[in-house]
Amino acid sequence: MRNRRTRLLAAPLFALLGIVAFAGPASASGESVGSCMAHHLDEAVEHNNGDLHATLADHHVQDELEKCFEAPSPILPEINEVIWGGAAFLILFVLMVKKGFPAVKGAMDARAEKIRNDLDAAEQARTDAQAVQADYEARLADAKAEASRLIDEARGAADRVKTDLEASHEAAMADLRTRATADIESSRTQAIAGLRAEVAEIALGAAERVVQSSLDADVQGRLIDAYIDEVAGDNG
């Protein structure tokens, strides 16, 4: 990653150095009219051995000086500019082809790979999230089903307990009623029996007193005679 970034910075740096390095020669072709005339005039004076009047009178020199007043072509650059520009372009092109383009391509490829990996990771994360969500939903459904089952069981147990309690209560009440009825009946029977016994004792006491008062000697004798006859007549 760091090499890729270094290569990306190197490409424009090389282009800037080329422009700076070859800027001087290019600007030399675009010199001013005065300097052009001075340059030609100086060469012509030197050629004429210092004779300024002869130099100025020379038609060839005048033509050369006249050319300094001609404007450069708006379409065609100077030859040297073409040469320097083409060379710079070629150098820059070669550098771009050799260094910049691979660097950019590598960066783009890396970027694409990274994006692809990120997309894959995102897809995997989404898949994982979906799996987790499915698992969570399944567990939630299981938990709901378990809770529902527990609630149903608890409701069933409560119903059974309620039924048992009601049955037990009914049985206890029935037993209580039965025992109460039996107790009442027993008390009634005992009361009746006691009353009958008491009445019987009173009646028997009265009867005994009547019998005693009526058992005189004559009656006693007749009772004994009757007993003797009974014993004699009963052979069994």
Next chain:
Amino acid sequence: MADSRVTGYADALFAVAAAEGDLATVEDELFRFAQALRSNEQLSSTLADQGVPASRRQQVVEDLLGGKASATTTALVSMVVGAGRAADLPAIVDALVERSAASRNKSVATVRSAVDLTADQRDRLASAINTRTGRDVEIKVVIDPTVLGGVVTEIGDDIIDGSVRRRLNQLRESFR
């Protein structure tokens, strides 16, 4: 007291009474005295009280029977009481009566009644019992007011109850 001791005393009393030649009288008087002991708990406990000197107890016997019973009867009772066997006297007398009746090839029929039976009634009752059970019996009458009326006859383990008390008891049971 062991049965053998009761039987021994009964045999001794029987022998003495027989030797004196007045067995029936002595037997009857002893029987009556035994019934009196059975019905009188105070008399029975007094005569059986070992804390009372034997002479004192024998004096009580003399006071009770003297002039009312034969000398043999008084002497025999005094002897038993003096020996400290007053509590066993009823059982001894019962054995004596059985022994005496057995000597005549008879059984004893104890008859409880509110009033005494006449001689005719005793004979007819003995005859009726003979007719019913096939056994010759001697009638021993016990006056028992609780019978109220009628007769209860006991011959060994057999009981023939014709008393008014039984009928009242039956009536009482029917009320229950």
